[in-house]
Amino acid sequence: xxxxxxxxxxxxxxxxxxxxxxxxxxxxxxxxxxxxxxxxxxxxxxxxxxxxxxxxxxxxxxxxxxxxxxxxxxxxxxxxxxxxxxxxxxxxxxxxxxxxxxxxxxxxxxxxxxxxxxxxxxxxxxxxxxxxxxxxxxxxxxxxxxxxxxxxxxxxxxxxxxxxxxxxxxxxxxxxxxxxxxxxxxxxxxxxxxxxxxxxxxxxxxxxxxxxxxxxxxxxxxxxxxxxxxxxxxxxxxxxxxxxxxxxxxxxxxxxxxxxxxxxxxxxxxxxxxxxxxxxxxxxxxxxxxxxxxxxxxxxxxxxxxxxxxxxxxxxxxxxxxxxxxxxxxxxxxxxxxxxxxxxxxxxxxxxxxxxxxxxxxxxxxxxxxxxxxxxxxxxxxxxxxxxxxxxxxx
Amino acid sequence: xxxxxxxxxxxxxxxxxxxxxxxxxxxxxxxxxxxxxxxxxxxxxxxxxxxxxxxxxxxxxxxxxxxxxxxxxxxxxxxxxxxxxxxxxxxxxxxxxxxxxxxxxxxxxxxxxxxxxxxxxxxxxxxxxxxxxxxxxxxxxxxxxxxxxxxxxxxxxxxxxxxxxx
Numbered sequence: 001x002x003x004x005x006x007x008x009x010x011x012x013x014x015x016x017x018x019x020x021x022x023x024x025x026x027x028x029x030x031x032x033x034x035x036x037x038x039x040x041x042x043x044x045x046x047x048x049x050x051x052x053x054x055x056x057x058x059x060x061x062x063x064x065x066x067x068x069x070x071x072x073x074x075x076x077x078x079x080x081x082x083x084x085x086x087x088x089x090x091x092x093x094x095x096x097x098x099x100x101x102x103x104x105x106x107x108x109x110x111x112x113x114x115x116x117x118x119x120x121x122x123x124x125x126x127x128x129x130x131x132x133x134x135x136x137x138x139x140x141x142x143x144x145x146x147x148x149x150x151x152x153x154x155x156x157x158x159x160x161x162x163x164x165x166x167x168x169x170x171x172x173x174x175x176x177x178x179x180x181x182x183x184x185x186x187x188x189x190x191x192x193x194x195x196x197x198x199x200x201x202x203x204x205x206x207x208x209x210x211x212x213x214x215x216x217x218x219x220x221x222x223x224x225x226x227x228x229x230x231x232x233x234x235x236x237x238x239x240x241x242x243x244x245x246x247x248x249x250x251x252x253x254x255x256x257x258x259x260x261x262x263x264x265x266x267x268x269x270x271x272x273x274x275x276x277x278x279x280x281x282x283x284x285x286x287x288x289x290x291x292x293x294x295x296x297x298x299x300x301x302x303x304x305x306x307x308x309x310x311x312x313x314x315x316x317x318x319x320x321x322x323x324x325x326x327x328x329x330x331x332x333x334x335x336x337x338x339x340x341x342x343x344x345x346x347x348x349x350x351x352x353x354x355x356x357x358x359x360x361x362x363x364x365x366x367x368x369x370x371x372x373x374x375x376x377x378x379x380x381x382x383x384x385x386x387x388x389x390x391x392x393x394x395x
Numbered sequence: 396x397x398x399x400x401x402x403x404x405x406x407x408x409x410x411x412x413x414x415x416x417x418x419x420x421x422x423x424x425x426x427x428x429x430x431x432x433x434x435x436x437x438x439x440x441x442x443x444x445x446x447x448x449x450x451x452x453x454x455x456x457x458x459x460x461x462x463x464x465x466x467x468x469x470x471x472x473x474x475x476x477x478x479x480x481x482x483x484x485x486x487x488x489x490x491x492x493x494x495x496x497x498x499x500x501x502x503x504x505x506x507x508x509x510x511x512x513x514x515x516x517x518x519x520x521x522x523x524x525x526x527x528x529x530x531x532x533x534x535x536x537x538x539x540x541x542x543x544x545x546x547x548x549x550x551x552x553x554x555x556x557x558x559x560x561x
Contacts, residue, residue: 047505048498048502049536051505051513052501052520052524053521056521056524056525057525059556060521060524060525060557062557063529063554063557063558064524064529064532065554065557066542066547066554067529067532067538068533068538068539068541068542069541069542071538072542072550158556362479363477363479363480
C-alpha cells in the first residue's frame, strides 16, 4: 500500500476521523461517502479496479487494456505488478510439455487447481524448444535444433529474450553430449531481473571428462555471461534436474543418492552441499522430491501408503519439520507412478503417466484436474514443471 | 482478547448502529486496530460504509466468526472437510447480489481490511469480466471510453493474441 498514492490518501482519512471535530473532518467524511454514491454514476475508484484486475488471468488482463486509459497503464504500474504477483503466487500450477517430436512448434498445457488443462503455446519463440527450468513465472528453454541457444520467456505475456551466445566455447563443450547437466533459473520478482545457470562437466578435445565442473551464469542486469570452475562429483536423476528450486538467492538440486542437496549460492558463485537429516532421507521404500513451499525448500517423501511433506523452516540452522502426513489410501493403485510437482500451503499438484491430480490439505480431497486422452510416448511427469503466472518483463 | 460474549457497536455513514460480537469484529483488521487503540466502550464510526453494505458485511463477519468458533471446538473435527466446502458455497451465494451492492462490498472489505471477503468479492467480479469484450466491461462498470477509435485499434493490434479464443 505504501507505494500507491491513493493508499496513502486512504490511511490519512482514517487518522483524520479520530482528530477533534473540524470542518476538515466533515469534508473528508462527505468525500468518502460520495465515493460510494459516485460509483453509481460511473466513476469507479482506482483502488477497487486494482484489486479486481489483480485477480484476472493474464490474457484477460491484457484484453482489458483497451477498456480505458487507466486500465491500459495499470499492468505496467509497479504497485499493481507487486499486488498481482503476490496474489498469483497463491495459485501454484503445473506446466506440461506435450510437444510431439514430429511437430514444429512447442505446446504446453497449464494445469491449475481450479480449471483443468489449458493450452499455452510457445510458438512466439519461432523455434522448437524444451523447457529446462521454471521460476517466478518465467521459463528457461533450450532450442532443440540449435544446441547452445537459450531463451528466457514469460509464456503468459509472450515476452521473451534470446540469451546472447556465451563467447566461451564451453556452451557446447559440456560432457557428455554437449548439453549442460544442470540448468537453473534464478528470478528476482521485485527488481524484475534474473540469472540463468548452465552447469556441467567439461570435456577436453579427446571426448573425455577432465573432471572439472564448469558453471556459466548469465546476468540479465549486465546482459553478460560469466564463468567459473570447480571440482565436484555429483549425480542427478531426471527428476533431480527438473526440480531445481531457487530460494535465499541460491539454486538447489537434490542428488541421486539423496543424501544431500547441491547448492549454488549466487551471491558468491559458490557450490555447497546441504546435508539432509536422517528422517528425511531414510525409510523403507521412500522416494524423495524437492519442491518449494512459500519461499522455503520442501521435500516430499512418498512411500507405499504415505506422503510426508517436510519444510526447511530455518534455512541457516538447517532445521526441517514435517508439516503434513497424507494418507495415500485413496490413490493406492497410482502410488508407484505418482510424482509431486508443485504446491502451496493449501494444496499439492502431482503428475502420473497420464494424469494430473490435486490434493487439498484442509478438505483432504483428491481430484483429477487433467488427463491425456491419447497414448503418449512420454509420461506427463517426465516434463512437468512447477509454474505460476506472473507479470515479469524479461527484456 | 476480550471474551466472545462482549459486543461492540459500529456506526454506518447513514447513522445507523449495528451490534457485533468481538469474534465477528476480529474478522476486520481495521476494527481490531481501532479497538486496540481506543477501547471497546466507544461506538466505532465507520463513515466509509453505508447501512445497506454494513448489514451485508455484518452477516459475513458473523458467519465466518461462527465457523471459526466451531472449528476451535473439538480441534476441527466438528467442522471437518465437509464444513469447509459448505462455507465456500455459502460465500458464493452470499456474493450473488446486484452489481452496485457487490462493488460496495468490495470497497467496504478493502476499507475494513477483511481479507477473505476482499479476496472472494474481487474474484467474483474478476470472474464476471473474464470472458467479456472491452465494450461489455465498460457497460458493467459504467466506464467512459477515453481512447480515440484510432488509438483503440492500435492497442488492440498490439495485444491481438489476447483477443483470440483459447
